[in-house]
Amino acid sequence: MKSAYFAAFLAATAVPALAEQPVTLNFVAEIGGAAFDCSQSYDHLGATHAQMNVTDFRLFVQDAALIRADGSQQPITLTANDWQHENVTLLDFENGAGHCAGTGNAPMNTVITGEVPEGDYIGVSLTLGVPFALNHIDPTLASAPLNTTGMFWTWQNGFRFLRIDFAPAGGTPMAHEGHGGHSDHGNASGWYLHLGSTQCAAASQTEAPSACVFPNRTTASFTSFDPATQVIVVDPAPVLRDADVTVNAPDTSPGCMSFPGDADCDSVIPKLGLAYGDHPAEAQQLFSIR
Amino acid sequence: MRKQLCLGFGAALAILAAVATAGANGRYIWPMPAWMPPPPVPAGNPMSAEKVDLGRHLFYDARLSRDGTVACASCHEQARAFSDGRELAVGIGQTIGIRNAPALANAGYVPQLTWANPHLTTLEAQALVPLFGEDPVEMGSNGREADIFAALAADPYYTDAFASAFPDRPVIDLFTVTRALAAFQRSLISLDSPYDRFKYGGDADAMTPAALRGERLFFDHRFECYHCHGGILFTDSQQTARNPAPMLGNHNNGLYNIGGTGAYPARATGLYEFTGLAADMGRFRTPSLRNVAVTAPYFHDGSAASLREVLDHYAAGGRTISDGPHAGIGAANPFKDGILVGFDASDAEINDLIAFLESLTDEGFLTNPAYSDPWPADHPARATRMMP
Numbered sequence: 001m002k003s004a005y006f007a008a009f010l011a012a013t014a015v016p017a018l019a020e021q022p023v024t025l026n027f028v029a030e031i032g033g034a035a036f037d038c039s040q041s042y043d044h045l046g047a048t049h050a051q052m053n054v055t056d057f058r059l060f061v062q063d064a065a066l067i068r069a070d071g072s073q074q075p076i077t078l079t080a081n082d083w084q085h086e087n088v089t090l091l092d093f094e095n096g097a098g099h100c101a102g103t104g105n106a107p108m109n110t111v112i113t114g115e116v117p118e119g120d121y122i123g124v125s126l127t128l129g130v131p132f133a134l135n136h137i138d139p140t141l142a143s144a145p146l147n148t149t150g151m152f153w154t155w156q157n158g159f160r161f162l163r164i165d166f167a168p169a170g171g172t173p174m175a176h177e178g179h180g181g182h183s184d185h186g187n188a189s190g191w192y193l194h195l196g197s198t199q200c201a202a203a204s205q206t207e208a209p210s211a212c213v214f215p216n217r218t219t220a221s222f223t224s225f226d227p228a229t230q231v232i233v234v235d236p237a238p239v240l241r242d243a244d245v246t247v248n249a250p251d252t253s254p255g256c257m258s259f260p261g262d263a264d265c266d267s268v269i270p271k272l273g274l275a276y277g278d279h280p281a282e283a284q285q286l287f288s289i290r
Numbered sequence: 291m292r293k294q295l296c297l298g299f300g301a302a303l304a305i306l307a308a309v310a311t312a313g314a315n316g317r318y319i320w321p322m323p324a325w326m327p328p329p330p331v332p333a334g335n336p337m338s339a340e341k342v343d344l345g346r347h348l349f350y351d352a353r354l355s356r357d358g359t360v361a362c363a364s365c366h367e368q369a370r371a372f373s374d375g376r377e378l379a380v381g382i383g384q385t386i387g388i389r390n391a392p393a394l395a396n397a398g399y400v401p402q403l404t405w406a407n408p409h410l411t412t413l414e415a416q417a418l419v420p421l422f423g424e425d426p427v428e429m430g431s432n433g434r435e436a437d438i439f440a441a442l443a444a445d446p447y448y449t450d451a452f453a454s455a456f457p458d459r460p461v462i463d464l465f466t467v468t469r470a471l472a473a474f475q476r477s478l479i480s481l482d483s484p485y486d487r488f489k490y491g492g493d494a495d496a497m498t499p500a501a502l503r504g505e506r507l508f509f510d511h512r513f514e515c516y517h518c519h520g521g522i523l524f525t526d527s528q529q530t531a532r533n534p535a536p537m538l539g540n541h542n543n544g545l546y547n548i549g550g551t552g553a554y555p556a557r558a559t560g561l562y563e564f565t566g567l568a569a570d571m572g573r574f575r576t577p578s579l580r581n582v583a584v585t586a587p588y589f590h591d592g593s594a595a596s597l598r599e600v601l602d603h604y605a606a607g608g609r610t611i612s613d614g615p616h617a618g619i620g621a622a623n624p625f626k627d628g629i630l631v632g633f634d635a636s637d638a639e640i641n642d643l644i645a646f647l648e649s650l651t652d653e654g655f656l657t658n659p660a661y662s663d664p665w666p667a668d669h670p671a672r673a674t675r676m677m678p
Contacts, residue, residue: 103424103433139418140464147464150433154418155425156564157409192425199566200409209409213566251556253425260566261556 018117023076025064025112025124025227028290029057029093032237039098041169045237046245053099055190056165058151059234060130062088064112067123067223074121076114082144083109088130090145091234099167103150124225124232128195128272128286129161129217135197136208153196157209161216162195162272162286164236166245166255174248191245191264192255193236195272199260216258218273220287230289238285242267318342321660322479325490326522327530329398329476332412335469337476341455343664345474347448348467350663352675353441354421356430357382359676362420362471363663365391365428367678369656371581372397372478374678377592381420381428388426388557390592393585395655396578398476401529401536405590406560406574413472418464439463445671480580480655481522488649497649504646507639515604515643517629524579524650541627542572544608545589547618552625555616558591571625583648584656597644605640607632 029036032044036057045052064087065073078084083092089112096104112126129135134146135158145151146159153160167190168174174189197216200209222232248254249263256265260277269276273284318337320328331337348354352361365379366372372394374380379387389405402408403416410416420428421435431438439462442448453460455470485505487496497505508515518526518539526539540561546554554560554572561570574590588594594603603609607630608621621632635643655661665671 105433105436138415140414140468148433149422149431149435149464152418152422152432154415155407155409155423157415199564201565253557257425259563 020077020115021118022113022115023066023227025076025126026231027091027093027110027112028231028233029110030233030235030237033235036093037098038094038096038100038104042237045166046240046243048244048246050244050246051169052166052191052245053169054164055094055099055167056103056150056163057093057100058148059091059128059162059164060088060145060151060159061091061112062127062129062131062217063219064089064114064126065124066116066121066227067125067221067225069120069122073125074116074119076112076116078112078114081113082107084113085143085146086131086134088134088146090148090151093234103165105150122225123221123223124227124289125219125221126232126287127217127219129215130159132197132212132215135159136200153194156196156198157200158197160194160196162193164193166191166193168246174246174254190254191248192253192257193240193268194253194255194257195269196258198258214258214260216269216274218284218286220273220284222287222289225289233288233290234286235288236286239268239271241271241285320479321477322481323486323490326479326481327532329396330529330531330533331398331476332414332472335414335472337473338455340451341470341473342477343474344448344451344455345470345472345477346661347451347664347671348471349474350665350675351442351671353671354429354431354438354467355382356432356434358670358674360429361672361675364676365420365678366394368658368661368663370584370678371395371480371652371656373585375586376678377587379428380676381426382430383427385427387428389590390587392577393581394475394478395480395581395652396523397478399523399528399530399578400575401527402538402540402575404575406540406563408561408564413475414468417468417471421468435464439467442467478655478661480652482654483580483652484649485646486652498645500642500645501649502646504642504644504649507635507643508646512633513604513635513643514629514631514633518576518627519579525576527575528578539576540570540573541576541630542623542625543574543589543604543630544620544623544626545591545593545603546572546611546616547608547620547623548616550618550622552623553618555591560590569625572623573625579647580650581652581655583644583651597647598640601635601640601643604630605633605635 031042031054041051041053043051065075067073083090090109092109094100094104095108096106139152151160195216197212199213201211252262252264253259256262256268265276266279270279270282271285273281275281318339349362352358354361360382365374367374374391379391381387403410422432424432442462452462452466456466484496487493507513518541520526521528526537529536552571559571561573586596588600594600606621608623608626610619611617
């Protein structure tokens with residue numbers, strides 16, 4: 001912390017002061033093009049056009065930046081608040097009501113706020129993820145928003161970057177492929193899209209991981225975007241387009257929780273812009289602009 | 291080497307110093323004989339009698355779960371050395387878990403918690419898994435911590451207890467709750483079995499002749515039990531305040547070999563889940579054998595019902611599953627630990643080995659009031675609590 005102050009002091013004295021301009025990135029959550037609402041059900045999800053409720057909808061964004069005409073990026077200096085810490089923001093589209101009463105809570109956040117040096121910017125870039133330096137801290141001592149237990153992924157010593165949870169509408173039970181009589185088959189009550197870093201090795205038993213085999217951070221860039229008039233849309237429906245969200249592959253986590261070898265992820269993670277097993281990365285389809 | 295030892299000793303001194311200055315009443319007294327070094331204590335969580343007592347109340351308090359039905363004790367029962375007798379743990383809403391609930395005797399000495407998670411190196415960090423884990427759901431408290439802390443704050447016991455245990459930080463939050471739970475678990479010391487009384491207490495009659503014959507077999511090269519189940523705690527996965535580095539015993543013991551590929555069931559691949567390295571397939575932490583006679587069923591998935599079944603497994607050098615989705619010859623698992631070559635043993639020898647394992651049961655630990663449920667039966671902490 002001391003060194004951060006020192007660096008800020010150096011920056012303040014060594015560089016001529018530049019005028020700053022505030023910037024707000026507005027986000028909207030949608031499901032298949034319809035506004036997301038915890039009290040609604042949504043049709044036509046996935047390959048089987050299932051009707052599902054959405055029970056949670058939150059994500060971390062890191063390294064938000066504006067893009068100049070020459071292609072260079074200007075990181076946004078985030079406003080420190082309960083939703084933003086250093087270079088990471090928690091976007092929270094659920095209000096804890098309706099279908100979201102299980103894991104959700106009332107506070108919501110649909111913006112990234114900060115400032116950039118005055119200048120001409122033509123686009124925006126952001127990364128779905130929590131920076132490595134923050135992803136493996138002790139969450140019991142973390143500042144907001146990294147103290148959000150709904151985003152804890154302590155089993156993997158990190159945070160979920162993305163959690164969008166689905167449950168069959170109308171109480172239809174989840175189907176399970178290939179019944180083999182194993183006790184974990186009957187547990188899935190929904191289809192969960194959770195993205196986070198996996199297979200993170202530590203140099204020693206007392207250190208946080210030094211690297212992850214699958215960091216699973218994915219970047220979206222839009223070279224023509226005006227924060228004043230446009231919004232960034234977060235919609236999982238295109239990502240799930242080829243997945244059957246009414247079925248959980250046997251002996252796997254319910255839905256797709258990023259772990260290698262889960263057939264439920266085969267068509268999904270590539271559409272987040274990440275390779276998965278033998279499936280190469282495709283263009284990310286979670287974020288779009290309007 | 292000398293430098294490393296000195297560093298280790300320095301670290302141990304630092305840890306002991308932290309213990310010595312802990313707590314409102316001064317030094318915490320470990321409930322253990324002088325010959326045993328205490329478990330390591332993280333610098334940020336010194337032991338104190340007040341903190342241990344608070345942790346005990348939290349450990350038995352089902353209000354830590356989403357629906358008030360599951361406490362830590364719901365899967366960790368003192369009479370079973372803090373295991374639960376089930377094959378797989380059970381969470382809220384009768385959710386069947388994916389691992390056998392490990393026993394907690396001497397848990398502070400375990401350098402890598404649960405059955406094979408290299409990320410969970412402290413009891414403080416491990417506590418977050420049952421509290422907030424969702425796959426499987428255990429206590430289901432994800433997103434509900436504000437309600438839970440409010441419920442605890444309304445209990446007069448906790449108002450005073452948190453202030454006494456954390457005089458510098460008297461708040462009910464994730465930090466203090468996980469620290470107190472860890473301190474209580476670190477106080478769970480079990481070193482007073484008949485074996486200990488024979489070995490260290492000078493009581494020549496503490497062990498039966500059968501148990502003494504079994505001890506010789508246990509340490510015999512034909513059986514090789516002690517290669518993994520060695521040391522005071524009968525495991526090669528242990529650390530003490532005096533170790534410069536933890537011992538990290540994780541082994542594939544030939545329980546599965548699905549399709550002859552070495553594979554384990556998809557949701558129970560051991561260390562492989564975290565490293566992705568083929569050689570880590572099926573490698574699980576070696577559990578301590580202290581109190582093993584009361585912690586059935588055995589293995590990470592509770593798939594052996596009795597000690598006899600476990601010994602049969604090791605005699606065969608692995609388990610053969612003849613049909614079904616897990617079919618395979620475990621003894622031929624390519625990632626199996628090389629020491630497990632199997633053995634021939636008579637029924638009498640197996641009986642003697644079991645007698646020895648039974649001599650590791652510490653009856654005082656199973657009934658020690660310091661570890662027992664502190665709540666009255668009708669108290670909200672336990673009124674709706676599920677027990678094994």
